[in-house]
Amino acid sequence: MIVVLRLGHRLGRDARISTHVGLVARAFGADFLIISGEHDKKVIESITNVSDEWGGHFDTVYKKKWEQCISEYKKKGFSIIHLTMYGLPIQNKINEIRKKKNLLIVVGGQKVPGEVYKISDYNIAITNQPHSEVAALAVFLHEYFSGTELDRQWKDASKKIIPQKRGKQVINQ
Ligand code: SAM
Numbered sequence: 309m310i311v312v313l314r315l316g317h318r319l320g321r322d323a324r325i326s327t328h329v330g331l332v333a334r335a336f337g338a339d340f341l342i343i344s345g346e347h348d349k350k351v352i353e354s355i356t357n358v359s360d361e362w363g364g365h366f367d368t369v370y371k372k373k374w375e376q377c378i379s380e381y382k383k384k385g386f387s388i389i390h391l392t393m394y395g396l397p398i399q400n401k402i403n404e405i406r407k408k409k410n411l412l413i414v415v416g417g418q419k420v421p422g423e424v425y426k427i428s429d430y431n432i433a434i435t436n437q438p439h440s441e442v443a444a445l446a447v448f449l450h451e452y453f454s455g456t457e458l459d460r461q462w463k464d465a466s467k468k469i470i471p472q473k474r475g476k477q478v479i480n481q
Contacts, residue, residue, distance in 0.1 A: 309410050310338040310452075311381065312445065315374055315424070316417035317345030328442045329415060330355035334366040336449035337457035338413070341366070344374040345417065363465025374414075378427055381412040388428045390414040391444040395431030402451045405430060413448065415441035 312333040317326045326348070330341045334355070343351065352368045359366040371377045378388055387408045405411070414424060425431055434444045449457060462468070470477040 309340070309386075310449070311340045311342065311386070311412045312338045313342045313344065313374060313377060313412055313414045314417070314441070315344055315414060315420060317343050317348055317351070318417070319346045319348055322417060323348060323351055325417075325440070325442060326351050327354050329445060330366075330368055331358060332442055332446045333449075334359060334364060335457075336446055337453050337460065338449060339366065341368040342371050342377055343368065344371050344377065347372070361465070361467050363462030363468075364460075365464070375423065375427075378412065378414070378424075382427070384410070386410040386412045387430065388412050388414065389430045389432055389448070390416075390420075390424055390428035391434065391441070391448055392416065392420065392425070392431050393433050393436055393438050394425075395433040397436070398432050398434050398448060398451055401430060401432060405432075406452060406454075411452075413445065415445055417441070 314326055314329045326343060333341050341355065347370050352370060355368045382388060389405065389411050391413065414428065434447045466480060468479050468481060470479060
């Protein structure tokens with residue numbers, strides 16, 4: 309089971325990027341998203357609506373206390389993977405991480421509390437350059453699944469794209 313924890317969501321300012329964290333988590337093979345920071349019903353609804361239409365049973369919930377959330381998943385035996393530009397290069401660690409089946413992947417926002425670096429089993433960098441939680445999550449999941457997530461079939465989707473060389477074809481099923 310792959311769970312993503314998005315830290316420090318801010319109402320209004322982070323709506324778009326937190327939604328994209330959720331959409332990327334779902335599309336690239338995670339099972340579940342937890343958002344902490346400020347409670348934002350609209351973001352949760354947007355991600356849930358996409359999941360309802362495009363399939364796959366991806367859930368999103370809000371948890372106020374990220375500390376409690378991380379320690380609960382630790383107790384359940386999940387490996388805690390914190391994505392940060394200050395961490396160890398993914399290319400040196402991904403083979404070891406792939407052996408672990410239950411992950412809590414933590415992505416930050418504006419400022420990540422120091423405890424996150426300490427409590428995490430792995431602090432992982434997708435390059436040691438600053439970029440974005442959305443990009444970091446996509447690359448991490450793509451590496452973790454070795455690209456197999458690209459072939460996933462989506463169950464119970466009401467909409468499906470028929471890939472086209474040009475133009476768009478969407479079927480409602
Ligand atoms: N100083 C932050 C850091 O520790 O990576 C950058 C803040 S960035 C606006 C928000 C989030 O994007 C970070 O908390 C981290 O999860 C992710 N992120 C940004 N660059 C990253 C990188 N090179 N490798 C892994 N994660 C990154």
